[in-house]
Amino acid sequence: MGFLEKKTKPVIGLDISSTSVKLLELSRQGERYRVESYAVRALPPNAVSEKNIADVEVVADVVKKVVQQAKCKTQNAAVAVAGSAVITKLIEMPGGLSDDAMESQISLEADQYIPYPLEEVAIDFEVQGPSPRNPDQVEVLLAACRRENVDLRTEVLEQAGLTPKVVDVEAYTMERAFSLVARQLEDDSDQVVAIVDIGATMTTLSVLLEGKTIYTREQLFGGKQLTEEIQRRYGLSAEEAGLAKKQGGLPDDYETDVLLQFKESVVQQVTRSLQFFFSSSQYNDVDHIVLAGGVAAMEGLADLIEEKLGTQTSIANPFASMSVSPRVNAVALASDAPSLMIATGLAMRSFDD
Missing domain, CATH: 3.30.420.40 (ATPase, nucleotide binding domain)
Structure with a gap:
């Protein structure tokens, strides 16, 4: 059950897109983030097609090189699947359930929410808060992804010598990174x-x-x-x-x-x-x-x-108020900043409360 691990140690964010692998590692002191390592490497043509991994070995090789280039401090990694690969549904459940009881109930009822055979999907959930309609219920976000999409990404990380800790959804990583950009809006x-x-x-x-x-x-x-x-x-x-x-x-x-x-x-x-x-x-x-x-x-x-x-239109820069490690090329980081939103959102999983 589950392809998102709630509590996690520090992780590197790895955004595997159709043309490149982008890596970001963050640390935090108080409310201030610092970029510890970062690297971007191009993927050979057709290794990833429309966000689907087509060649695990080739992608794993590029991930391995990008990790070596960045000289990361951790081997724990977070990746994301495309939003189009995920079905999400907001459901209501009794408020007093423990996580384990909620997981059991969702497992039993999942087939009524998900149009795929359950053995083919990875399922996760996150409590959003009290239901606005019923004070005894809580709203729960149910997320389901074809297991193949999750397995291919974890296989790439393992072949590259990393430990997969989190498989997230791109839309939620973007939302997390946007919290840094929002401060820059008027x-x-x-x-x-x-x-x-x-x-x-x-x-x-x-x-x-x-x-x-x-x-x-x-x-x-x-x-x-x-x-x-x-x-x-x-x-x-x-x-x-x-x-x-x-x-x-x-x-x-x-x-x-x-x-x-x-x-x-x-x-x-x-x-x-x-x-x-x-x-x-x-x-x-x-x-x-x-x-x-x-x-x-x-x-x-x-x-x-x-x-x-x-x-009003602006360009995303999640690093505007971050400090940068001396071993990071700050000029290249600034140039790549708009394309590192997903990697940033993934790296921020290190600090989940």
């Missing part, structure tokens, strides 16, 4: 905030109200489309195109004909994602947009989204 009380996480192949919209996730949706779109357009237009390999995208040196028409078109596509994707949210909820606006993921730091993108949508 007025973070009662706000509806949209976090748009634009990765290499996937864009995930998470909408938070008062810091809690109320909506999440994934769609296929990401920075890889810009890389592919650079390849096609300028006759470069995928590796050359990826480097040129970061380092520059492309022909003069790149800015106007390729980059600007991609930015416009991002604006369209953000608009479309928000429209899906508005059409399925009582909301017709958000107070703030936070851009995360590798594409987020693209020069001028936040300004363009703010201008086109008329909504």
Whole structure:
């Protein structure tokens, strides 16, 4: 039972995405966090496809290298599964039950909430608090994930010489990391905030109200489309195109004909994602947009989204108020900050009360 371990020792956060492995290790003194180690390493093409691990050995090898590069202090690790791989349901249960009694009852009743054979799923639950409808009941968040998704991630960690301690859900790691970003917003009380996480192949919209996730949706779109357009237009390999995208040196028409078109596509994707949210909820606006993921730091993108949508837009930086260990490359960390939200949320599991 369970793929989230509640109490844990310090863990490294490992975000295994479609194109890279990102590692982060945090420590904390009082309320202040410090980045102890961090590293990012690219994955070979197709090792992970749409957040599903396709080649355990290849991914484990990259994880091993990223751990060596970061020189971590612990071998305990936390990873996450994509939100689309998880079914969540809010249920009500008697308030006086112990965790063990609650676990037994959920095991007996789980088949009425989950549309998969129970032997194929890993199940976990977390008490959210008293039920607003019945004072004798508590609200319990039930989460179920296909066991294969959990097993593949734990297998990768074990092959890389790590001890899997936590398998989390990306949406909740994003929520946890957002608690650090929320402090940077002008007025973070009662706000509806949209976090748009634009990765290499996937864009995930998470909408938070008062810091809690109320909506999440994934769609296929990401920075890889810009890389592919650079390849096609300028006759470069995928590796050359990826480097040129970061380092520059492309022909003069790149800015106007390729980059600007991609930015416009991002604006369209953000608009479309928000429209899906508005059409399925009582909301017709958000107070703030936070851009995360590798594409987020693209020069001028936040300004363009703010201008086109008329909504205040900022770039996620979970490290704004953290100190940084001397052995961490602070310049590289700042550059990668928007793409390290999930890794940050995972590393913060070290400090679960």
